[in-house]
Amino acid sequence: MNEEKTIPKSTLSRLPAYLRYLKGEREKGVAFVSSASLAEDMDLSAVCVRKDLSLVASAPGKPRFGFEIKELISDIERQLGYHRRTNAVVMGAGGLGRAILAYEGFSYYGIDIVAAFDCSPEKIGSFSGKTVYPVERLKETVERFQVKTAVLTVPRLAAQAACDTLVAAGIKSVLSFAPVYLTVPEGVRVKYVDLAVSLASLSESLSE
Amino acid sequence: MNEEKTIPKSTLSRLPAYLRYLKGEREKGVAFVSSASLAEDMDLSAVCVRKDLSLVASAPGKPRFGFEIKELISDIERQLGYHRRTNAVVMGAGGLGRAILAYEGFSYYGIDIVAAFDCSPEKIGSFSGKTVYPVERLKETVERFQVKTAVLTVPRLAAQAACDTLVAAGIKSVLSFAPVYLTVPEGVRVKYVDLAVSLASLSESLSE
DNA sequence: TAGATTGTTAATCGATTAACAATC
DNA sequence: TAGATTGTTAATCGATTAACAATC
Numbered sequence: 508m509n510e511e512k513t514i515p516k517s518t519l520s521r522l523p524a525y526l527r528y529l530k531g532e533r534e535k536g537v538a539f540v541s542s543a544s545l546a547e548d549m550d551l552s553a554v555c556v557r558k559d560l561s562l563v564a565s566a567p568g569k570p571r572f573g574f575e576i577k578e579l580i581s582d583i584e585r586q587l588g589y590h591r592r593t594n595a596v597v598m599g600a601g602g603l604g605r606a607i608l609a610y611e612g613f614s615y616y617g618i619d620i621v622a623a624f625d626c627s628p629e630k631i632g633s634f635s636g637k638t639v640y641p642v643e644r645l646k647e648t649v650e651r652f653q654v655k656t657a658v659l660t661v662p663r664l665a666a667q668a669a670c671d672t673l674v675a676a677g678i679k680s681v682l683s684f685a686p687v688y689l690t691v692p693e694g695v696r697v698k699y700v701d702l703a704v705s706l707a708s709l710s711e712s713l714s715e
Numbered sequence: 716m717n718e719e720k721t722i723p724k725s726t727l728s729r730l731p732a733y734l735r736y737l738k739g740e741r742e743k744g745v746a747f748v749s750s751a752s753l754a755e756d757m758d759l760s761a762v763c764v765r766k767d768l769s770l771v772a773s774a775p776g777k778p779r780f781g782f783e784i785k786e787l788i789s790d791i792e793r794q795l796g797y798h799r800r801t802n803a804v805v806m807g808a809g810g811l812g813r814a815i816l817a818y819e820g821f822s823y824y825g826i827d828i829v830a831a832f833d834c835s836p837e838k839i840g841s842f843s844g845k846t847v848y849p850v851e852r853l854k855e856t857v858e859r860f861q862v863k864t865a866v867l868t869v870p871r872l873a874a875q876a877a878c879d880t881l882v883a884a885g886i887k888s889v890l891s892f893a894p895v896y897l898t899v900p901e902g903v904r905v906k907y908v909d910l911a912v913s914l915a916s917l918s919e920s921l922s923e
Numbered sequence: 924t925a926g927a928t929t930g931t932t933a934a935t936c937g938a939t940t941a942a943c944a945a946t947c
Numbered sequence: 948t949a950g951a952t953t954g955t956t957a958a959t960c961g962a963t964t965a966a967c968a969a970t971c
Contacts, residue, residue: 517938523912524896531896541952548898553952554940561954570947570952593918602814609810611871612894612911618918656918663819680917686820688732688739690756698917702815702908703824704731709888709906710801710826710864725962749928761928762964769930778928778971 514586518559524549525559526583533576541573589617594654596678597623598669599661600630600639603684607658609635621652646676659683670697722794726767732757733767734791741784749781797825802862804886805831806877807869808838808847811892815866817843829860854884867891878905 528549532540542560546553560574561567565582568574584590595613597604600623607613608623623639625631631639640648648654657678661669666685673681680696683689686704689697736757740748750768754761768782769775773790776782792798803821805812808831815821816831831847833839839847848856856862865886869877874893881889888904891897894912897905 515938519916523909523916524907527894527896527907527909543952552940555938557953558939558955567946568953570945571950572947573952587915589915593915595914595918602810602817606810606814607910610910612909613914615894616911616915618911618914656914658914682914682917686735686823688735690739696917698913699732699735700908700910700913701731701735701820702818703820703826705906705908706803706821706826706864706866706890707795707797707801707824708731709890709904710803723962751928760964763962765929766931766963775970776929778969779926780971781928 514562518562519586521551521559522563522583522587526580526587529576529580529583533580538576539569539572539574540576540579542568544573589615591617593618593656594621594652595619595656595658596621596645596648596654597637597658597660598625598642598645598673599623599659599665600625600634601660601662604658604660605634607660608637608639618656620658621654622648624648642672645672649676649678655679657681659685661685663687722770726770727794729759729767730771730791730795734788734795737784737788737791741788746784747777747780747782748784748787750776752781797823799825801826801864802829802860803827803864803866804829804853804856804862805845805866805868806833806850806853806881807831807867807873808833808842809868809870812866812868813842815868816845816847826864828866829862830856832856850880853880857884857886863887865889867893869893871895 528545529540542557543553546556560579563582563586564574564579566578595618597607597620604623608620613620620637623637624642624645625639626642631641633639655678657673659666659669659673659681663685666683666687667689670681670683670689670691674691674695679694681689682698682700684700686701691697736753737748750764751761754764768787771790771794772782772787774783774786803826805815805828812831816828821828828845831845832850832853833847834850839849841847863886865881867874867877867881867889871893874891874895875897878889878891878897878899882899882903887902889897890906890908892908894909899905
């Protein structure tokens with residue numbers, strides 16, 4: 508009956524930012540943080556921060572001290588599921604694909620990139636300790652490692668076909684960098700990272 | 716008195732997705748789209764779509780046909796300010812930085828990357844038709860091209876220092892790929908693109 | 924014309940803010 | 948203890964949904 512209190516989407520969407528901030532403080536050697544200072548640095552209202560933290564924190568904040576940073580980091584990570592390990596593949600080993608293979612951050616968030624795939628023979632090989640295989644070996648790999656998640660970094664015009672290949676191989680969620688709308692069967696999720704949109708919305712806000 | 720109707724943030728945040736979808740349809744040769752079919756394909760409620768479009772569209776949709784795609788695309792682009800041109804610089808010419816220099820999408824969204832900068836001499840040179848300069852030349856370039864926006868693609872530990880350099884040169888908004896919280900003076904905006912967080916939240920949703 | 928589709932006004936829902944009591 | 952800081956309950960705000968009238 509007494510369900511785990513469900514956390515509003517809006518709170519969830521702020522958690523990564525809290526995490527980033529808290530880790531920065533931890534690196535500086537700070538042990539406690541008050542909701543007020545957190546709110547000020549992050550441009551949120553103190554009440555909002557307090558409500559968010561009260562939903563996520565395992566231990567309540569201590570009046571006069573605030574929240575223990577180490578503990579809070581661990582709580583947020585647990586909430587976000589970063590303690591679980593997830594396997595993922597990268598589709599497309601061009602410039603962006605290789606940058607992603609080299610990116611340090613994934614493993615940190617519980618994501619293991621098991622391999623990359625590319626359909627052009629000259630891209631096959633090794634980069635940053637990861638192997639790029641021909642697309643023919645995708646299905647086999649996905650099955651063997653039970654991969655559900657893929658990062659799509661092929662050129663715009665190849666994106667839909669590559670996405671179809673991923674879905675056929677059993678992929679259930681796709682993080683796409685191609686600025687194209689992708690059609691997928693029900694049950695498959697697509698999330699778009701559109702670098703240009705992010706940058707545009709940022710510079711846009713300058714002129715307001 | 717009669718202000719331009721202000722568009723809710725929630726609507727604004729959906730516009731890029733509409734745009735992506737509409738451009739896909741246009742490429743297929745479709746000329747009109749109804750709010751209902753748009754809603755279904757994009758997993759939104761039809762009413763929500765209609766409300767969004769009514770705020771953005773210059774011409775109302777035609778009963779029995781729906782909205783004219785070409786016109787709608789143009790309206791959304793205008794709303795998002797993609798017709799304006801914005802200059803930007805890239806800080807850090809490693810793997811990710813170069814991938815961004817090569818990325819086709821920016822120009823399309825009204826963003827011109829005028830140059831990249833790196834502090835290590837061996838990175839200086841030309842990539843994808845863009846020039847990588849030593850950091851010493853940053854300020855001069857920012858002033859000459861009136862650049863307000865920068866993309867930050869340096870390694871984690873170099874991010875804060877690089878950000879400070881950007882701010883000192885006059886940059887007002889930063890799109891950071893480094894998974895670190897950045898401290899900036901008031902009036903400077905930072906937006907984080909955390910690839911790992913995006914991927915993690917996506918694969919997370921699978922297990923729900 | 925009849926019917927599909929839009930656009931708008933009112934009702935619901937959820938999230939943020941404000942006020943205040945609880946606690947170390 | 949006094950005071951800073953948290954946590955919660957109620958009030959406000961904004962966005963989504965529902966119902967229905969308007970239109971080609």
